[in-house]
Amino acid sequence: MANIRDLDPSASPLDYYGAELRRFREAAGLNQQQLGEIIYCTGSLIGQIETARKLPTREFTQRVDAALGTEGALLRLLKLVLRSQLPSWFQPYAEMEARATHIYTFQAQLVHGLLQTTEYARAVLGAMHEDRLDERVAARIERQRILERENPPLVWVVLSEAVLCQGIGGRKVMRNQLAHLLDSREREWVRIQVLPFEAGAHAGLLGSFNILRFDDDPDIVYTEDYGTGQMTANPVEAKARSLRYDHLQAAALSVEASAGLIARVMEERYGEERP
Template sequence: MVNIRNLDPSASPLDYYGSELRRLREEAKLGQAELGSILYCTASLVGQIETAKKVPTRQFSERVDAALLTGGVFSRLIGLVLKSQLPTWFQAYAEMEAKATYISTYQSQLVYGLLQTPEYARAVLSVDNPGRLEELVAARMERQRILDREHPPVLCVVLDEGTLHRPIGGVEVMRNQLAHLLDFLKHPWVQVQVLPFEAGQHSGLLGSFNLLRFEDDPDILYTESYDSGHMTANSQAIRERSVGYARLQASALSREGSAALIESVMRERYGHQSGTAVA
C-alpha cells in the first residue's frame, strides 16, 4: 500500500529529503514501485524514505540523482541528513571537526571515529544504540569523508596501546581494523602513533581529548563524558592540552615503530586465520 503520510519539510533534514523525493518522483510521473525498480530497491523502501521513517544511504541518494536527473540535489543533501542522525550533543563538534584544518587527538579506549571501519563502528555503537544502529554507523562513515576531500585536514592520532588489544567486535573485526590503521601509512595527511604500555604515567591519563585548529577561528579543545561533549576555546586550557599532546607524541612510538607494533598485535593476538587468537 502506498504511504501518503504528509511531511513538514521544515521539521528536519530527513523530512525535507523525504518531501523532495516525493515531489520530484511525482513530477517525473513515477510510482514508488517504478522508481524502486529503477533504483534496484523495493517500493516499500522508497515509501519509508519519503515519509521519513527510514534514513537513506549515500548510494541511494546518488542513484536517485541519476534516475531523476536532479543535478546532484540528493547527493548534496544526504550529508545534512546523516549529520542530523548524530546525537544532538555531538552535532556541534562534528560541524567544527569538518571545518578544522588540523586535528590532534589522543584516544585512550577506542580507535578514533575518523579511522574506524564500519564493522568496528557498528560494534562500538551497538552497545547503547541497538535501535538506531545503521543510521549511526552511516553518520560516522559520513564524517570520514573529510579525509577524502581535495584539501583534507591534517590528522594526528595518538592511540593508547590498549585500543589495539581490546577485542571490539571480535577477532576478524579487530584484524580488519588494525589493517585499516596500517593503510593510513599511505595517507599523506594522516599520522598514527601508538603510546605503548611501557610509557608508564603520561599526560593523557585523565582521558581522551581532541584539539581542533582552524584557518581563521580560535583553537578548540573537545572532551567527552558519558552522554555529553564539551568544547572550549579557553586559551589556558588549549595551552595546557597542547603541551600535553606534544608530550604524548614524544612518548609515543614513531610512525614506523607504531606500524610495527600494530602489525605485531594483529599477527599475535588476532592471527591471520578467522577465529584464531592468541591470549
C-alpha cells in the same frame, strides 16, 4: 502506511529529504514502483524513505540523483540528513571538525571515529543499545568523508596500546580494524602513533581529548563524557592541552615503529585461528 502529505518537510532534514524525493519523482512522472525498478530497489523502499521512516544510504541517493536528473541535489541534502542522526550534543563538534584544518587526538580506549571501520563502529555504538543502530553507524562513517576532500585536514592520532588490545567486536573485526589503521598510512595527511604500555605514567592519564585547529579561528579543545561533550576555545586551556599533547607525541613510538606494533598485534592477537 504513513501519508507523506501528513508530514511536515520542515520537521527534520530526513522529512525534507523525503518530501524532495517525492517532488522529484512526481516531476519525472514516475510512481514509486517505477522508480524502484530503475534504481534496482522495491517501490516499498521508495515509500519508506519518502515518508521518513527509513534512512537513505549514499548509494541509494546517488542512484536516485542519476535516475531523476537532480544534479546532486539529494546527495547534498543527504549530508544534512546524516549529520542530524548524530547525538544532538555531538553535532556542534562534528560541524567544527568538518571545518578544521588540523585534527590532533589522543585516544585512550577506542580508535578515533574518523578511522573506524563500519564493523568496529557498529560494535562500539551497539555496546549498550541497538535502537537506530544502522542510522547511527551511517552517520559516524559519513564523518570520514572529510578525509576524501580535495584539501583534507591533517589528522594526527596518538593511540594508547590498550586500544589495540581491547577486543571490540571480536577477532575478525579487530583484525580488519588494525589493517585499516595500517592502510591509513597511505594517506599523507593521516599519521598514527602508538603510546606503548612501557611508557608508564603519561600526560594522557586523565583521558582522551581532541584539538582542532583552523586557518582563521582559535584552537578548540574537545573532551567527552558519558552522553556529553565539552568544547572550549579558552586560549589558556588550548595552550595547556597542546603542551600535554606534545608530551604524548614525544612519549609515543615513531610513526614507523607504531605501524610495526600494530602489525604485530594484528597477527599475534587477532591472526587466523589454527586448529
